[in-house]
Amino acid sequence: MFSFREILSVTMILFAIIDIIGTIPVIIQVRQRAGHIESEKASITVLILMIVFLFIGDELLSIINVDIKSFAIAGSLVIFFIAMEMILGIRIFKEEEISSTASIVPLAFPLIAGAGTMTTLLSLKSQYATANIIVGIILNTIFVYFVLKNTHRIEKLLGKTGLGVLRKAFGIILLAIAIKLFRSNTGL
Incomplete structure (x- = not known):
């Protein structure tokens, strides 16, 4: 049932889609504005969202009459x-909105476990064994937790200038990802 090859493949695909390394500037920015990120809460939320969506994603979206494309556009x-x-x-x-729920929105969802991740999970489901996908989800969640827990160290390592450059560069990358997601789901 467990296949090392499948687990490795799923883990790498999810790692690329989640792109936790690329979101480090956003995580640091959210932490600076919110004051604190609850790493455990965010990681558990990511884990639960991905596993629940793996099992009931199609049904959940159809119950609320939302298709995958609309979900991806919103994200x-x-x-x-x-x-x-x-x-x-x-x-x-707004400050008060982001500080009270920063670990969940926008961090856990849609930044880490967003529309791209959820859509990917649905396509992985058709290609890989569910048990292997769950292991891949767990491995990625552990890495997400590690990054979230160490944002202070990462911020010190990068410094103010490095962080500013990284924030602008990844802002442009995030913008490109948002536009790509939007275009691919609207047909523009």
Whole structure:
């Protein structure tokens, strides 16, 4: 039932889609604005979201009459606004809104376990054994937890200038991802 090859493949695919390394500037920015990120809460939320979506994603979206494309477009818009904040140095999300729930929104969802991750899980389900996908999810969640737990160290390592450059660069990358997600799901 367990296949090392499948687990490795699923883990690498999810790692690329989640892109926790690429979201480090966003995580640091959210932490700076919120004051604190609850690493455990965010990681558990990511784990639960991905496993639940793996099993009932199609049904859940059909119950609320939302198709995968609409779900992906909504996620792309949130990512778009986060990218605009990073690039332009402006604040779109209000302080009180982001500080009370920062570990869940926008961090756990849609940044880490967003529309791209959820859509990928549904396609992985058709190609790999469920047990192997779950192991891949768990391995990625452990890595997400490690990154979230060490944002202070990462921030010190990068320094203020390095963080600023990284924030702008990844802001542009996030913007491109948001536009790609939007275009691929609207047919534009």
